[in-house]
Amino acid sequence: MSPIPIFNNNYSYRKPFRTFRRASPLPMDRLKASIRQKALSLGFCAAGFAAVRPQDVAMERMRSMIAEARHGEMHYLEAGIAEREDPTRLLPGVRTVLSVALPGPAPSFRYGESGIFSAHATVQDYHRVARGLLLELLDFIRAATGIPVEGIACVDGAPVLEKAWAESAGIGMSGKNTLIIVPDAGSVVFLGELLLAIDIEPDQPMEWDPCGTCSACLDACPTGALTAPGKLDARRCISYLTIELKREFTTEEAAMATPWIFGCDRCMAACPHNAARSAAAHPAFTPSPEIMALTAEKVLTLTGSGFRKLFAGTTVMRLGLKRLKRNARAVKRERTTGTSRTSGTTM
Numbered sequence: 001m002s003p004i005p006i007f008n009n010n011y012s013y014r015k016p017f018r019t020f021r022r023a024s025p026l027p028m029d030r031l032k033a034s035i036r037q038k039a040l041s042l043g044f045c046a047a048g049f050a051a052v053r054p055q056d057v058a059m060e061r062m063r064s065m066i067a068e069a070r071h072g073e074m075h076y077l078e079a080g081i082a083e084r085e086d087p088t089r090l091l092p093g094v095r096t097v098l099s100v101a102l103p104g105p106a107p108s109f110r111y112g113e114s115g116i117f118s119a120h121a122t123v124q125d126y127h128r129v130a131r132g133l134l135l136e137l138l139d140f141i142r143a144a145t146g147i148p149v150e151g152i153a154c155v156d157g158a159p160v161l162e163k164a165w166a167e168s169a170g171i172g173m174s175g176k177n178t179l180i181i182v183p184d185a186g187s188v189v190f191l192g193e194l195l196l197a198i199d200i201e202p203d204q205p206m207e208w209d210p211c212g213t214c215s216a217c218l219d220a221c222p223t224g225a226l227t228a229p230g231k232l233d234a235r236r237c238i239s240y241l242t243i244e245l246k247r248e249f250t251t252e253e254a255a256m257a258t259p260w261i262f263g264c265d266r267c268m269a270a271c272p273h274n275a276a277r278s279a280a281a282h283p284a285f286t287p288s289p290e291i292m293a294l295t296a297e298k299v300l301t302l303t304g305s306g307f308r309k310l311f312a313g314t315t316v317m318r319l320g321l322k323r324l325k326r327n328a329r330a331v332k333r334e335r336t337t338g339t340s341r342t343s344g345t346t347m
């Protein structure tokens, strides 16, 4: 849902939550249809299957990003490169990647005010919601096959090439905004994967260019973080600056980040696929009016207990109050001083 994965927080993805012997191949026609149907009934808007194979193009893109330092200070991307290249490091015997998309809340449109939260900050933490649904789906697969299929649920942040697997599994295609675009749901989706030690007949990738001549996301990006179609410089991306960056901002970074306090929805809001989407947000993603109404000034008055009460169960808890206030200070300061975007001074 954002060009930047939110936190490499492990989420138990390294370990199968149960350990079973390897399953045998099964007749797949009815099984596949019933798994997909179950995924849709759980609230996913798309589900597809990919056979485990090398993802050379995606790995090359990832290596280029790291070589060009476009990943900024997300060092976990370097650390997880071997797992991304070889999913058997996560789950020995993995044969299939079941890729799913969960529809998220509409992008935030409240621009030009004293602090904005990305829509996904105003709802329940999507990692927990999507992972819970994936584990339910895994239980269903075990019941449907009658065998104890080994599996791991992955949601964002895990060292898995989630966009490449989504394309391979035929649930969407990458747009110029670097995100997977799912027909009828746009890029307002959270991706998740079940790594499965079972053979399931793979789906085919779509033959679809979702962008054509459109360049609305590149035009809308206020910092030039989308440096070319499908190419992101995270160091200029507001989602990276406000969520991933651990240290204090430089003056230039503070000026780029403002007026966003957490995340950024500009490229998402500009995309015609998102404006026209028919998939409704999963019921777990009802925005909190209290968070939506927050301003930088209000954030700066929050106490620890006030922060926990307001953001309990959201992704903002992972950022912590200290960095949330860093972001709010930048917004407030930029509003009052119009800080230069070229200086490298630390705030």
Ligand code: SF4
Pocket (backbone or CB within 6 Å): 002, 003, 220, 221, 222, 223, 224, 225, 226, 236, 237, 238, 239, 263, 264, 265, 266, 267, 268
């Ligand atoms: S609009 Fe630009 S800065 Fe904002 S999330 Fe998209 S790429 Fe990042």
Ligand code: SF4
Pocket (backbone or CB within 6 Å): 175, 176, 177, 178, 210, 211, 212, 214, 215, 216, 217, 218, 270, 271, 272, 273
């Ligand atoms: S805004 Fe246009 S170019 Fe960007 S991802 Fe959407 S359709 Fe593609």
